[in-house]
Amino acid sequence: xxxxxxxxxxxxxxxxxxxxxxxxxxxxxxxxxxxxxxxxxxxxxxxxxxxxxxxxxxxxxxxxxxxxxxxxxxxxxxxxxxxxxxxxxxxxxxxxxxxxxxxxxxxxxxxxxxxxxxxxxxxxxxxxxxxxxxxxxxxxxxxxxxxxxxxxxxxxxxxxxxxxxxxxxxxxxxxxxxxxxxxxxxxxxxxxxxxxxxxxxxxxxxxxxxxxxxxxxxxxxxxxxxxxxxxxxxxxxxxxxxxxxxxxxxxxxxxxxxx
Amino acid sequence: xxxxxxxxxxxxxxxxxxxxxxxxxxxxxxxxxxxxxxxxxxxxxxxxxxxxxxxxxxxxxxxxxxxxxxxxxxxxxxxxxxxxxxxxxxxxxxxxxxxxxxxxxxxxxxxxxxxxxxxxxxxxxxxxxxxxxxxxxxxxxxxxxxxxxxxxxxxxxxxxxxxxxxxxxxxxxxxxxxxxxxxxxxxxxxxxxxxxxxxxxxxxxxxxxxxxxxxxxxxxxxxxxxxxxxxxxxxxxxxxxxxxxxxxxxxxxxxxxxxxxxxxxxxxxxxxxxxxxxxxxxxxxxxxxxxxxxxxxxxxxxxxxxxxxxxxxxxxxxxxxxxxxxxxxxxxxxxxxxxxxxxxxxxxxxxxxxxxxxxxxxxxxxxxxxxxxxxxxxxxxxxxxxxxxxxxxxxxxxxxxxxxxxxxxxxxxxxxxxxxxxxxxxxxxxxxxxxxxxxxxxxxxxxxxxxxxxxxxxxxxxxxxxxxxxxxxxxxxxxxxxxxxxxxx
Numbered sequence: 149x150x151x152x153x154x155x156x157x158x159x160x161x162x163x164x165x166x167x168x169x170x171x172x173x174x175x176x177x178x179x180x181x182x183x184x185x186x187x188x189x190x191x192x193x194x195x196x197x198x199x200x201x202x203x204x205x206x207x208x209x210x211x212x213x214x215x216x217x218x219x220x221x222x223x224x225x226x227x228x229x230x231x232x233x234x235x236x237x238x239x240x241x242x243x244x245x246x247x248x249x250x251x252x253x254x255x256x257x258x259x260x261x262x263x264x265x266x267x268x269x270x271x272x273x274x275x276x277x278x279x280x281x282x283x284x285x286x287x288x289x290x291x292x293x294x295x296x297x298x299x300x301x302x303x304x305x306x307x308x309x310x311x312x313x314x315x316x317x318x319x320x321x322x323x324x325x326x327x328x329x330x331x332x333x334x335x336x337x338x339x340x341x342x343x344x345x346x347x348x349x350x351x352x353x354x355x356x357x358x359x360x361x362x363x364x365x366x367x368x369x370x371x372x373x374x375x376x377x378x379x380x381x382x383x384x385x386x387x388x389x390x391x392x393x394x395x396x397x398x399x400x401x402x403x404x405x406x407x
Numbered sequence: 408x409x410x411x412x413x414x415x416x417x418x419x420x421x422x423x424x425x426x427x428x429x430x431x432x433x434x435x436x437x438x439x440x441x442x443x444x445x446x447x448x449x450x451x452x453x454x455x456x457x458x459x460x461x462x463x464x465x466x467x468x469x470x471x472x473x474x475x476x477x478x479x480x481x482x483x484x485x486x487x488x489x490x491x492x493x494x495x496x497x498x499x500x501x502x503x504x505x506x507x508x509x510x511x512x513x514x515x516x517x518x519x520x521x522x523x524x525x526x527x528x529x530x531x532x533x534x535x536x537x538x539x540x541x542x543x544x545x546x547x548x549x550x551x552x553x554x555x556x557x558x559x560x561x562x563x564x565x566x567x568x569x570x571x572x573x574x575x576x577x578x579x580x581x582x583x584x585x586x587x588x589x590x591x592x593x594x595x596x597x598x599x600x601x602x603x604x605x606x607x608x609x610x611x612x613x614x615x616x617x618x619x620x621x622x623x624x625x626x627x628x629x630x631x632x633x634x635x636x637x638x639x640x641x642x643x644x645x646x647x648x649x650x651x652x653x654x655x656x657x658x659x660x661x662x663x664x665x666x667x668x669x670x671x672x673x674x675x676x677x678x679x680x681x682x683x684x685x686x687x688x689x690x691x692x693x694x695x696x697x698x699x700x701x702x703x704x705x706x707x708x709x710x711x712x713x714x715x716x717x718x719x720x721x722x723x724x725x726x727x728x729x730x731x732x733x734x735x736x737x738x739x740x741x742x743x744x745x746x747x748x749x750x751x752x753x754x755x756x757x758x759x760x761x762x763x764x765x766x767x768x769x770x771x772x773x774x775x776x777x778x779x780x781x782x783x784x785x786x787x788x789x790x791x792x793x794x795x796x797x798x799x800x801x802x803x804x805x806x807x808x809x810x811x812x813x814x815x816x817x818x819x820x821x822x823x824x825x826x827x828x829x830x831x832x833x834x835x836x837x838x839x840x841x842x843x844x845x846x847x848x849x850x851x852x853x854x855x856x857x858x859x860x861x862x863x864x865x866x867x868x869x870x871x872x873x874x875x876x877x878x879x880x881x882x883x884x885x886x887x888x889x890x891x892x893x894x895x896x
Contacts (some may be wrong), residue, residue, distance in 0.1 A: 296772065297449075299576060306546075306551075306554070309577065310549045310554040311549075311562070316569070318575060
């Protein structure tokens with residue numbers, strides 16, 4: 149078989165694949181429309197495959213004979229390898245095609261005033277936060293901007309601190325020991341629940357599996373001083389997994405300082 | 408839409424201010440292509456802004472954005488004055504975009520050049536659209552970087568109690584602030600915190616990185632369409648799609664590793680050119696951009712250290728002749744980096760650090776002797792990362808495949824600086840993991856991607872240089888030159 153003939157056969161195979169994928173794209177789009185067409189993963193893969201195939205198909209119009217060091221047999225080999233590579237590995241060079249579709253739709257929606265929740269279907273971190281935002285907004289409405297808040301809660305104190313700023317968000321001393329453990333060892337709080345992370349690390353004596361052991365009276369004294377100095381009048385109890393259990397309350401600083 | 412226009416105007420203003428500094432840096436360089444002076448001006452403008460505002464915060468307690476504007480005007484005025492009044496022989500000739508002015512002459516090469524350009528343009532548009540369509544809401548993006556910018560927006564300082572009170576909840580409060588200062592300026596000019604518009608800053612870093620990579624590849628000897636193809640390779644790295652499309656992306660760092668990667672690339676390529684051509688502006692780029700890396704992320708220290716390692720390798724073993732002078736130059740480059748970052752070092756001294764990312768304290772015999780036990784886990788995780796072609800394409804695999812051919816080149820002092828530097832860089836990252844005070848598995852899982860991204864542009868440069876000598880699309884005459892005439896370093 150000559151190289152030209154091999155190339156011709158390869159291109160016919162590509163043509164058939166293009167037709168199959170195109171029909172599948174239309175069917176899939178019709179099936180998912182108008183729910184959220186670009187959010188459909190299967191459709192995304194179709195887009196990728198279609199675009200890749202079109203790129204491969206375009207190889208047939210390149211005047212390969214003008215490349216002096218690439219004989220036709222090598223071209224055919226490159227095309228066949230390209231089909232395998234593009235179809236089965238999806239290495240994303242041209243997922244930008246799909247990405248562009250998503251980006252244009254999202255941008256258009258954003259300019260039309262759609263909320264983040266309506267737009268950001270597949271933003272994991274953002275999605276995780278959206279249900280919690282109603283609680284954050286309530287806190288923002290309730291607590292004046294110049295207020296100080298003591299935070300008691302789970303592994304999201306930093307984001308809460310960011311969202312509530314310019315309200316000052318503090319870690320209580322009794323919590324500070326735990327927070328320090330988390331921050332100093334760079335663990336997330338979920339790691340604390342993981343038996344593996346509780347193991348001692350003989351190669352790293354600075355990693356503490358348990359919080360430092362401070363005397364209760366020292367913690368209380370420190371807490372009273374800290375609350376008084378910073379005029380903390382609000383306590384925020386926050387649970388990112390069960391937002392309905394989260395609440396904020398106004399307290400008398402003297403009460404707060406009492407164990 | 409008004410916000411988009413304001414951000415673009417801000418980015419243009421920053422580049423104009425930086426151009427004033429660039430006209431001083433490039434003095435005596437002759438003609439400089441737009442693919443080089445534009446990215447450099449953009450970065451220098453951001454660096455100038457950070458230095459001025461940090462200095463004002465330390466000196467006066469507040470760094471309002473207008474002050475950076477005044478400083479930018481002064482810098483631009485100084486640059487233009489030097490152009491007009493200075494020695495005409497050393498005047499900078501700001502050239503246009505070489506990709507349009509001087510495309511490859513050969514028909515096939517020209518077609519490949521413009522096809523690659525079309526794809527790059529498409530990718531850049533996608534990156535900007537993604538910026539506008541997804542907010543900047545990753546955990547680190549908000550907790551570390553945007554929080555700092557938000558504080559500065561309200562307090563115009565990093566020396567208030569939001570930074571200094573250890574009880575205030577503030578994640579990594581002593582991380583460098585070059586990027587948060589730029590975010591602060593955008594928030595200030597657009598009327599408040601906007602988690603969409605601010606991402607255009609990172610898209611612009613991406614655009615500038617691609618431009619500079621192209622400009623440098625043209626300069627360091629990859630003729631024809633290869634420079635554009637090399638830039639396309641960078642655009643086509645899937646991780647780039649990750650960070651631009653999803654907010655935290657594969658990097659888990661709020662996209663701030665993109666500016667760091669850009670600064671590192673310019674610093675290293677500046678020194679690379681310097682050891683080849685010995686021009687003052689190249690040395691300045693190497694040192695100044697090392698300083699910008701120091702002001703961007705903690706890993707900037709590693710970048711300055713590897714630049715020193717590469718420079719010392721050339722100075723001591725590069726067969727350059729004047730060892731004493733070259734060693735002094737190598738050390739001087741590092742000192743220049745620290746001088747540029749001095750405002751940040753001074754401002755940082757007032758911010759408490761009460762978490763354990765203290766790698767220096769790990770240099771203890773017991774830790775060092777036990778560190779080798781971690782090697783298996785580290786190599787496994789890094790290996791798993793770099794063969795992940797759906798994130799890094801084939802680039803790391805290609806680099807590993809290139810090693811047998813690169814060793815003789817390294818021993819023969821060809822590409823000696825770049826290979827020594829990459830070797831030092833990988834060694835330092837390996838060593839950091841071996842002595843890490845953090846939980847090792849957690850540390851590896853959250854950081855290998857971003858560390859790989861720091862190195863990627865230079866890995867691509869190395870691959871392109873390797874390919875340039877074997878380019879099947881190149882003319883036989885040019886190939887003969889490339890194969891036979893590889894200069895030391």
